[in-house]
Amino acid sequence: xxxxxxxERGFFTDTTVCIGCKACEVACKEWNQLPDDGMFFTGxxxxxxxxxxxxxxxxxxxxxxxxxxxxxxxxxxxxxxLLMSDVCKHCKSAGCLENCPTGAIVRTEVDTVYVQPDxxxxxxxCVSGCxxxxxxxxxxxxxxxxxxxxxxxxxxxxxPACAKAxxxxxxxxxxxxxxxxxxxxxxxxxxxxxxxxxxxxxxxxENQPGTGGLNAFFLLVDRPEAYNLPPxxxxxxxxxxxxxxxxxxGAVAMLATAVGAVLSARKA
Amino acid sequence: xGGAGGEDGRYGExxxxxxxxxxxxxxxxxxxxxxxxQKVEGAVPYDVWREVPPPEGRRAEEDVTYYDRPVxxxxxWIWAVPAYFYAGxxxxxxxxxxxxxxxxxAEDLDGLITRCRWISAVGDAAGTALLIEDxxxxxxxxxxLRVFRxxxxxxxxxxxxxxSVPAAGASVLFxxxxxxLGFLGNAGTVVSGLTGLPxxxxxxxxxxxxxxxxxxxxxxxxxxxxxxxxxxxAASLLDLTDLTDREQRIVRxxxxxxxLADLAAAMAVExxxxxxxxxxxxxxxGAAGTxxxxxxxxxxxxxxxxxxxxxxxxxxxxxxxxxxLGAISMRFAVFHAGKRSSVDPRATFRQQRAGRxxxxxxxxxxxxxxxxxxxxx
Numbered sequence: 001x002x003x004x005x006x007x008e009r010g011f012f013t014d015t016t017v018c019i020g021c022k023a024c025e026v027a028c029k030e031w032n033q034l035p036d037d038g039m040f041f042t043g044x045x046x047x048x049x050x051x052x053x054x055x056x057x058x059x060x061x062x063x064x065x066x067x068x069x070x071x072x073x074x075x076x077x078x079x080x081x082l083l084m085s086d087v088c089k090h091c092k093s094a095g096c097l098e099n100c101p102t103g104a105i106v107r108t109e110v111d112t113v114y115v116q117p118d119x120x121x122x123x124x125x126c127v128s129g130c131x132x133x134x135x136x137x138x139x140x141x142x143x144x145x146x147x148x149x150x151x152x153x154x155x156x157x158x159x160p161a162c163a164k165a166x167x168x169x170x171x172x173x174x175x176x177x178x179x180x181x182x183x184x185x186x187x188x189x190x191x192x193x194x195x196x197x198x199x200x201x202x203x204x205x206e207n208q209p210g211t212g213g214l215n216a217f218f219l220l221v222d223r224p225e226a227y228n229l230p231p232x233x234x235x236x237x238x239x240x241x242x243x244x245x246x247x248x249x250g251a252v253a254m255l256a257t258a259v260g261a262v263l264s265a266r267k268a
Numbered sequence: 269x270g271g272a273g274g275e276d277g278r279y280g281e282x283x284x285x286x287x288x289x290x291x292x293x294x295x296x297x298x299x300x301x302x303x304x305x306q307k308v309e310g311a312v313p314y315d316v317w318r319e320v321p322p323p324e325g326r327r328a329e330e331d332v333t334y335y336d337r338p339v340x341x342x343x344x345w346i347w348a349v350p351a352y353f354y355a356g357x358x359x360x361x362x363x364x365x366x367x368x369x370x371x372x373x374a375e376d377l378d379g380l381i382t383r384c385r386w387i388s389a390v391g392d393a394a395g396t397a398l399l400i401e402d403x404x405x406x407x408x409x410x411x412x413l414r415v416f417r418x419x420x421x422x423x424x425x426x427x428x429x430x431x432s433v434p435a436a437g438a439s440v441l442f443x444x445x446x447x448x449l450g451f452l453g454n455a456g457t458v459v460s461g462l463t464g465l466p467x468x469x470x471x472x473x474x475x476x477x478x479x480x481x482x483x484x485x486x487x488x489x490x491x492x493x494x495x496x497x498x499x500x501x502a503a504s505l506l507d508l509t510d511l512t513d514r515e516q517r518i519v520r521x522x523x524x525x526x527x528l529a530d531l532a533a534a535m536a537v538e539x540x541x542x543x544x545x546x547x548x549x550x551x552x553x554g555a556a557g558t559x560x561x562x563x564x565x566x567x568x569x570x571x572x573x574x575x576x577x578x579x580x581x582x583x584x585x586x587x588x589x590x591x592x593l594g595a596i597s598m599r600f601a602v603f604h605a606g607k608r609s610s611v612d613p614r615a616t617f618r619q620q621r622a623g624r625x626x627x628x629x630x631x632x633x634x635x636x637x638x639x640x641x642x643x644x645x
Contacts, residue, residue, distance in 0.1 A: 033294030035282030035301045044335045051337060055299060061334060095479060101423035102408075103415035117298060121411045122404020124344035125422045128478035128610070133340040141300040142404025148295055191638070199638045208634040210626020224636050224643075225617050228334030232625030232634045232643035236477045236484060237419045239629050243476045243487040247469035250495035254361065254465060257499065257525045258368040265517035267376060 008111040009149065010090060010215030011163065011171055012179040014186055015227075016198065018083040018170040020046060020060055025085075027165035028058045031150065051228075052086055054138035057147035058162050059086045063226050070221070071194020084218065084227050085171055087162070088113070088134045088147035089202060092212030093235035096146070099129035104144075111176070111215055112149040120144055131211070131233035149216075176215060180204060183219055190219075197221040201229065210234030330621070331614075338611040340479050345402055350603040352398040353471045354596050356429070357498030358505060359391025360467035363436060365502060365522055367461025370454075380506070380515040381443070387505055388460055389440040392433045399429075421474040428466050435459035468498035475606060481547045481619045482609035483602075489536035490602070496533050499526025500567060501595035507588025513579065520574050520584075523591065527571035530598070534564055537602075546618045550609035551601075560601035566594030620644075 028034065034055045042048050045062035052059045063082035068074060090112045097105040097113050104119035105126060115126075115135070122142040126135050135146040150160035158164075163173035172179060183200050190198040198221050200207060202214035210233050224231045282301045285292060366384030369377040400409045413430055417423040438456030442449040472494040476487030483490065503523025511519060542548035551560055573587035609615045619625060620633075623644040627633035633644040 029283075031294060033283050033285065033292055033297040035296075035299055036284070044337075047335075053341075055296070063334070098417075098419040099422065099477065101415075101417060101420045101426055102411040103417065104411070119408075119411060119414070120405070121408035123412070123422060124402070124404065125420065125474075125478075127341045128343045128345075128480055130341065131479040133338065133479075136341050137344045137404050138299055140302045141298075144404075145296060145299065150295075152295055187638075197638055199635060199641070201635070208626065209630035209632045210634060223329065223332055225332045225613075226334065228337060228339050228613070230339055230616055230620055230625065231636045232620035232623075232627055233479075234620075234626035234629050236479060238626075239484065239487055240419070240421070240473060240477050243421075243473040243491055246488055246491040247466060247473060247495070250469050250492050251465035253529070254364055254468065254495055254499060255368070257522060258365050259372075261365075261518045261521035261525070262368050262372045262377070264521060265514050267373075267514060 007109060008176040008215065009154065009174065010112070010176045010179060010217070011087060011149070011160075011173055012183050012217060012219070013085055013087070014170050014172070014183070014219045015082060015084040016170075016190060016195065016219060016221060017168045018060070018085055019168055020062060020081075020083040021167060022049075022060050023165040023167060024058045024162035024171055025049060025056070025060060027161040028147075029056075031153070031161035032057065032148070052088070052134050052136075052146075054136040054141070054145040057087065057145075060084065061086055061227055063222070065222070065226070070196045082222060082226065084220070085162070085166075086227070086229075087171075087216050088149070089132055089211070089217070090147075090149060090215035091235065092205065092215070093210075093238065095129035095131055095235045095237070096126035096135050096144075098235060098237045099125040101125060108151060108154075110149070110154055112151065112154075113146075113215075114148050114151050115144055115146060117143055117145070129236055131230055131235070179217075183217070186219060190221075195221060208233070210238065330618075333613045333617070336613065339613045339616050340610045342607055342610050343478070343480065344404070345603070347600075348398040348402040350599040352395045352402075353494065353599040353603070354501060355391045355395040355398060356471065357468045357494060357599075358501040358595075359388045359395060359432070359436065360464035361495075361498035361502035361526070362387035362391065362505070363432070363439075363457075363460040363464030363467075365506075365518075366439070367457055367464075369518070370457050377515060377518070379510075379512060380518065383506055383509050383511075384502075385436070385440040385443055385457075387502060388464070389436040392429065392436045392460075396429060396433055421470055421477050425467075425470040425474060428463050428470060432460050432463040432467055435463065469495045475602070478606075479616070480606045480610045481544075481612075481615040482541055482550050483606045485543065485547050485619065485624065486537045486540045489533055489540050493530065493533035493537050493598070493602075496526050496529035497595050497598050499523065500530050500570070500591050502526075504570065504588040504591030504595065507584050507591065516579065516584065523587075524571060524574045527567050527574065527591065530567050530594075531564065531571070534560075534567075534598075544615075544619045544622050544624060546612065546615045547609060550605040550612070550615065554608060556601050556605035556608055559597050560605065563594050563597035563601050566590050566597060570594055 047062040061084045069080040120143040163171040202208040202217040205213040362384040412426040435456040442453030469491045472490040475483040506519045570591035633642040636643045
């Protein structure tokens with residue numbers, strides 16, 4: 001019996017069934033009408049997208065490893081290919097949202113993180129606040145942009161474009177609690193099949209305390225670094241009290257210095 | 269926006285939507301794209317052969333990266349931001365000295381107070397202009413005061429600056445008046461002096477409240493560096509002006525304390541940064557490293573000149589010039605070193621693996637492997 005669905009929506013990205021077709025990237029670009037980023041060849045395996053950015057809200061990473069996957073034998077020697085469709089994590093403690101001075105970045109009614117383009121003034125503070133390097137400012141546009149978890153489609157009860165287009169259900173959209181149950185069952189299943197490396201990245205606050213958990217979490221089979229994910233990300237604001245307390249110390253010292261300098265120099 | 273097709277034939281401005289059959293109404297359809305592409309189609313935005321390591325077989329586990337691509341986005345800020353750090357800091361520290369001098373002996377220290385008022389008012393105004401210059405949408409600068417968000421040091425700072433600017437303005441315009449306007453001027457002196465204190469330090473909190481490895485790592489020492497550097501810059505500017513003997517002594521003591529604290533804080537910053545080797549390198553290598561070393565030498569030289577006894581004006585001016593250059597270099601060095609550390613994936617990875625990521629703030633590191641294996645063992 002599953003609990004009543006919460007109003008929290010997100011993605012579970014199971015990297016073990018990703019086939020690297022980039023349908024998610026295309027669907028995202030098409031639905032959101034994002035401009036292209038130029039066409040180029042990088043030489044980084046099949047990854048010519050490189051990273052997430054202001055006009056790229058899904059990015060498929062291609063990792064060629066000289067290591068076999070657990071329980072796998074290949075005729076080509078030690079080799080395995082990891083594929084992962086990366087996306088904004090919609091963190092519970094979102095560095096971008098906490099840093100946004102204008103209130104342009106908000107948490108929506110489905111618990112996702114959304115940038116209001118009509119409010120953003122392009123200060124760039126969210127860009128530095130994101131521990132995943134997701135959100136970016138588009139130079140020509142001047143504003144910060146990132147995945148909206150298809151906020152416009154949410155209003156009509158539709159699945160986000162990327163999840164809808166994914167042919168292998170590597171990207172699953174849904175209620176966060178249901179996604180967690182599904183993800184844990186999938187890890188169990190993979191372990192039984194010999195893929196003992198499988199684990200969940202950012203599935204809940206206990207799994208990733210620094211971000212309070214991710215609304216878009218992943219099933220990975222290698223260290224996070226291999227996928228260009230930070231191993232122990234943290235919302236910067238969790239450390240801000242230490243810095244502010246030093247400002248208080250500095251303020252007292254500065255005032256004392258000024259008083260000392262003025263009072264010690266008596267009239268000649 | 270360009271019409272159908274555009275000169276390069278990319279329908280719908282890089283979206284490949286023929287406007288005769290499709291409507292530009294998607295979430296990002298407003299995103300402005302350049303009239304002309306900066307880069308030739310097909311060109312890679314970075315040097316693949318230089319920057320991407322060739323497949324080299326099995327790499328050491330702790331050296332795994334994704335083709336050495338950055339994990340973080342480089343801060344978008346331009347030169348105007350460190351320039352503001354200098355301008356705002358100088359204004360704040362001058363306003364503090366102005367307030368104390370006005371309370372102690374407004375009559376005899378009139379010259380010093382007037383100079384402080386001008387530094388404070390001009391610094392605040394110039395700083396605000398610099399911040400607006402840095403915005404991607406400068407016409408929306410007023411949105412900075414749309415909300416108050418305590419979790420955002422930039423929001424806190426915007427409000428501090430928004431109070432400080434009119435206060436410093438009132439102080440410089442009406443500080444010498446009598447009657448209601450004089451009261452306004454005095455109130456301005458008090459308010460700009462009090463807001464001057466956070467104004468000198470919040471900028472360091474702003475930097476450290478980011479994912480940038482160097483800035484986050486130095487969050488305990490950076491506020492002290494910025495605040496002492498603010499005192500150095502205000503005193504150094506005052507050293508460049510004509511002052512009475514008594515005022516000179518005040519400025520020398522204020523500045524000397526600032527410079528010595530600067531040097532001590534710089535050491536503390538290095539110690540914090542060097543706790544993780546890959547984080548500290550940004551402060552030691554490259555142009556930022558050179559600037560950082562230059563800043564320390566300039567400030568030390570300025571402090572040494574302040575210690576030379578006597579009332580030589582040349583000594584005072586030289587000390588002021590060196591201190592000013594040192595304070596400016598310091599802000600730019602911290603800024604550029606941070607940018608450098610942001611694009612080094614190893615700085616982020618090693619810092620977090622060393623227990624200085626989420627673990628430091630929450631007590632528990634994130635899961636990074638099966639069976640609940642965590643980033644920090």
